[in-house]
Amino acid sequence: MLQNAAQTYQSNQVTTANPADLTLMLYNGALKFIKQAKVALEEKDVIKSHEASLKVQNILYELISTLKSDYEISKEFAKLYEYMLQRTIEANMHKDVNILLEVEDLFIQFRDTWKEAMLLAKKQG
Template sequence: MLQPAVNSYKHNQVETAPPEDLTLMLYNGAIMFVKRAKQAIEKKDLNHAHHYNTRVQDIVDELIITLDRKYPISEQLLALYDYLKRRLIEANVSKEIAVLDEVEGFLSEFRDTWKQAMVLARSQKQ
């Protein structure tokens, strides 16, 4: 009974969030699914490991699609996202947690930097 309400809340949160918050949600979601993939590998649950890994790949694809290419840093981010996508594919085949640790590290750095940029941008608007 509670799950439909939670799903509705999440849907509304995504639908009404500004673009910078959506990017932060993508980073957080990717990190969460990397952690779940690692846990599934540790439990030898390869089906769920695959499922979570492909969820992260989908999020990285979304990050690529939503890149604003008018900024020079976009090309550097594109190269990094492409690298992460290749590493995720490698991790999905090999089921190596170390590869997922690397991906998680990059995603955490991106998320933390994005958070700092959001704070800075919002403070400059005031």
């Protein structure tokens, strides 16, 4: 019952969020799944690590697909997301925690910068 309530709340959060909030949710979700993948590797659970890595890859596919190509910066974001995707695939194939740490660091930078941009937009709006 509690699980259903949590799922309903999370679903409502996603369906009512604006694009900026959704992007932040994707960044946070990717960080959560990278952490799960790292823990699973430490516990030698390659299946759980694989599943978590696939979730990170899916988030990166979503981030890439939602970029607006009419903005020059979107091209730079696309390059970085594609790099992160390639590294996540490599980490999954080789079961390499160090590569996951690299991707995690990039996601943290994206998330923190995004949060700052959201705060600035609120102040200006």
